[in-house]
Amino acid sequence: MSVLPRVVIIYKRDSRIMYLLVYVDDLILTGNHSPTIKSFVTTLDKEFAIKDLGRLNYFLGLEVTYTQNGLFLNQSKYTMDILTRANMLDAKPAPTPLSSNVSFVSAGTVAFGLHYSRPIxxxxxxxxxxxxxxxxxxxxxxxxxxxxxxxxxxxxxxxxxxxxxxxxxxxxxxxxxxxxxxxxxxxxxxxxxxxxxxxxxxxxxxxxxxxxxx
Missing domain, CATH: 3.10.20 (Ubiquitin-like (UB roll))
Known part of the structure; x- marks a missing residue:
């Protein structure tokens, strides 16, 4: 995607840290200390009209699915929206991965995504x-x-x-x-x-x- 959120460190003390990702009016707030996060949300709510949507599930076209040992990211909804606007929902998908002797051919990968796990x-x-x-x-x-x-x-x-x-x-x-x-x-x-x-x-x-x- 061409749009990127602004990454800002809001709080860091000892081993506690909190990040805020901002893009226009969409926010992601995360960190390793729940009381600090809750306190920040309460303070922010006093200044602005915000809505806490809970755990992250959709942000800038990215769908987030929680797995047993990490996160799975894909853009199925974003892709389907594009296909709908282009009137290409009935187009036939092509299998992947492509053969080594085939180049620049469209393939059907709507449900493909990336899995992220906690690294050792x-x-x-x-x-x-x-x-x-x-x-x-x-x-x-x-x-x-x-x-x-x-x-x-x-x-x-x-x-x-x-x-x-x-x-x-x-x-x-x-x-x-x-x-x-x-x-x-x-x-x-x-x-x-x-x-x-x-x-x-x-x-x-x-x-x-x-x-x-x-």
């Missing part, structure tokens, strides 16, 4: 990859990355590179550079949230030339 260790692990000269029209490469925090996927991207790469090494190196830039942004965010892992992030790539170049 909070380390940052990222994967970077790119093809070379695959687009038949522009000859540009497509790259992608995925970044995990404690085994949970927190950031990902897949898009065409802006320029034509002269070699597979160049396209893979650019992919690693973009992944590294995202890792830097995430580490700054985690530092602000007082949740930065103690060990250094790990970036994995399967292209030896690009690894040597770094």
């Amino acid at each position: 260790t909070t380390s940052l692990l990222s994967y970077s990859d790119a093809d070379w000269d695959r687009c038949l029209e522009t000859r540009r490469s497509t790259y992608g990355y995925s970044i995990f925090l404690g085994g949970n996927l927190i950031s990902w991207s897949a898009k065409k590179q802006l320029t034509v790469a002269r070699s597979s090494c160049e396209s893979e190196y650019r992919a690693m550079a973009n992944t590294a830039a995202e890792i830097v942004w995430i580490t700054h965010l985690l530092q602000e949230l007082h949740a930065l892992p103690s060990d250094r992030p790990t970036l994995l790539c399967d292209n030896q030339s690009a690894i040597f170049l770094t």
